[in-house]
Amino acid sequence: MTDAPFIEIEELYFSRGDHEIFRGVNMTIPRGKVTAIMGPSGTGKTTLLKLIGGQLTPESGRILIDGQDVHQLSRKALFTLRKRMGMLFQSGALFSDLDVFENVAFPLRVHTNLPDTMVRDLVLLKLQAVGLRGARHLTPAELSGGMARRVALARAVALDPELILYDEPFVGQDPISMGVLVQLIKRLNQALQLTSVVVSHDIKETLSIADYLYLIADGQVVAHGTPQTLDTNQDPRVSQFIHGEPDGPVPFHYPAEAFYRDILGEAPVK
Amino acid sequence: MEALGRAGVFLFQSVVGVPSREGWRLWLHQMHFVGVLSLAIVLVSGLFIGMVLALQGYTILVDFGAEQALGQMVALSLLRELAPVVAALLFAGRAGSALTAEIGLMKATEQLTSMEMIGVDPLRRVVAPRLWAGFVSLPILTVGFSVVGIWGGYLVGVEWLGVFEGSYWSNMQANVAFISDIGNGMIKSAVFALVVTWIAVFQGYDLVPTSEGISRATTRTVVYSSLAVLGLDFVLTAIMFGGL
Numbered sequence: 001m002t003d004a005p006f007i008e009i010e011e012l013y014f015s016r017g018d019h020e021i022f023r024g025v026n027m028t029i030p031r032g033k034v035t036a037i038m039g040p041s042g043t044g045k046t047t048l049l050k051l052i053g054g055q056l057t058p059e060s061g062r063i064l065i066d067g068q069d070v071h072q073l074s075r076k077a078l079f080t081l082r083k084r085m086g087m088l089f090q091s092g093a094l095f096s097d098l099d100v101f102e103n104v105a106f107p108l109r110v111h112t113n114l115p116d117t118m119v120r121d122l123v124l125l126k127l128q129a130v131g132l133r134g135a136r137h138l139t140p141a142e143l144s145g146g147m148a149r150r151v152a153l154a155r156a157v158a159l160d161p162e163l164i165l166y167d168e169p170f171v172g173q174d175p176i177s178m179g180v181l182v183q184l185i186k187r188l189n190q191a192l193q194l195t196s197v198v199v200s201h202d203i204k205e206t207l208s209i210a211d212y213l214y215l216i217a218d219g220q221v222v223a224h225g226t227p228q229t230l231d232t233n234q235d236p237r238v239s240q241f242i243h244g245e246p247d248g249p250v251p252f253h254y255p256a257e258a259f260y261r262d263i264l265g266e267a268p269v270k
Numbered sequence: 271m272e273a274l275g276r277a278g279v280f281l282f283q284s285v286v287g288v289p290s291r292e293g294w295r296l297w298l299h300q301m302h303f304v305g306v307l308s309l310a311i312v313l314v315s316g317l318f319i320g321m322v323l324a325l326q327g328y329t330i331l332v333d334f335g336a337e338q339a340l341g342q343m344v345a346l347s348l349l350r351e352l353a354p355v356v357a358a359l360l361f362a363g364r365a366g367s368a369l370t371a372e373i374g375l376m377k378a379t380e381q382l383t384s385m386e387m388i389g390v391d392p393l394r395r396v397v398a399p400r401l402w403a404g405f406v407s408l409p410i411l412t413v414g415f416s417v418v419g420i421w422g423g424y425l426v427g428v429e430w431l432g433v434f435e436g437s438y439w440s441n442m443q444a445n446v447a448f449i450s451d452i453g454n455g456m457i458k459s460a461v462f463a464l465v466v467t468w469i470a471v472f473q474g475y476d477l478v479p480t481s482e483g484i485s486r487a488t489t490r491t492v493v494y495s496s497l498a499v500l501g502l503d504f505v506l507t508a509i510m511f512g513g514l
């Protein structure tokens with residue numbers, strides 16, 4: 001296996017309307033490792049995954065996946081590249097007209113010519129891994145949010161992709177499922193030498209499985225390194241986020257005019 | 271103009287390429303959804319419109335002693351105008367709005383995005399089968415509309431009002447031309463089918479993925495389709511029968 005990074009992000013700029021999401025982001029995602037991307041809400045972590053997947057196009061800069069510039073590929077080549085990726089969506093994004101079994105079988109049916117018996121075995125293996133083999137006949141409408149995300153994970157790994165993008169994999173999971181998922185992501189990565197990118201707010205769980213970590217805020221990478229180096233980082237923005245402190249340079253409130261002016265419509269009475 | 275450009279690229283990317291075996295299966299499934307399930311409303315409407323045509327036509331023709339031309343009048347009205355136009359309007363309301371809402375909901379729940387990330391092009395898998403199913407099924411529904419409408423005209427004109435049965439059918443046979451009447455009606459229907467289905471799937475694919483966005487897009491599908499059908503009908507009629 002080559003040591004070249006699997007994903008390289010160079011001078012990435014992206015805006016939505018007048019709102020700048022990224023201002024010159026640079027990242028290197030190592031091959032065969034779990035890389036976590038963290039940051040406060042609204043910093044564009046999910047947007048970054050969509051840019052990596054080629055669903056959004058940056059204003060400038062480029063994203064290379066295994067040496068291929070994602071946004072210079074033809075539509076056909078982009079879809080070919082995506083066969084090597086899996087993505088776990090925050091909402092699960094299961095196909096509502098298919099049951100759990102067929103959702104997981106979908107990538108196998110469209111991209112392989114495997115016989116039905118083998119598809120069945122592979123689907124049941126994936127569902128067993130996420131603890132939902134018994135739920136194979138349920139429809140997405142019958143699943144809880146956490147269960148839907150576990151089925152989506154089984155679907156994302158159905159083709160054993162080289163790269164998996166996880167968008168908030170731990171949200172809505174009960175403690176047991178959370179522990180299993182953390183182990184599953186780690187085990188998948190080690191056993192199959194996958195490259196994993198995890199976007200998450202759950203610091204404890206993410207730090208426990210990440211080999212490398214990027215912290216983004218204000219449209220830029222504010223810190224990166226191993227979990228150990230970030231844990232001891234003295235930058236107040238990093239420290240506030242990693243330790244979950246309410247006071248610090250990262251504001252809790254979305255930018256707004258002064259509270260008293262909003263409520264009273266005038267300057268405060270002395 | 272920008273939306274029209276996007277819609278043009280969207281149409282090209284959806285229809286270009288050879289359908290796979292799976293594509294045929296999906297197309298058949300959509301033929302049932304947009305075609306077979308529209309059959310009841312189209313046929314019932316066709317029956318009543320044929321009956322009304324015969325009733326109204328009879329009251330006018332009988333004043334001139336020309337009620338034997340009733341079959342010709344009913345058939346020409348249906349084949350040239352009413353069947354293609356009314357079937358297309360009904361199709362836009364029944365199938366077009368459903369297509370927009372279905373694709374829109376798939377977009378809002380990220381199903382289209384997840385399909386893309388699995389390496390499956392939603393334009394080929396979701397849009398193309400629906401587009402082709404609409405294009406094929408509406409002309410077939412239009413034929414059904416005309417046939418049932420002519421039968422409805424027969425029930426009222428011959429069975430109820432007492433027009434001579436031989437006149438009803440023979441005048442129709444003598445005065446309806448296959449190419450200029452039936453053929454032109456089918457060309458109209460094919461054009462309407464393409465336009466209505468194109469509007470429906472594009473509105474679903476291009477909408478703002480919120481509940482309000484789905485509602486607005488569904489309304490736009492019916493309004494745009496209806497206006498397009500009526501406007502195009504005038505243009506096509508002027509070309510086909512107006513000597514343009």
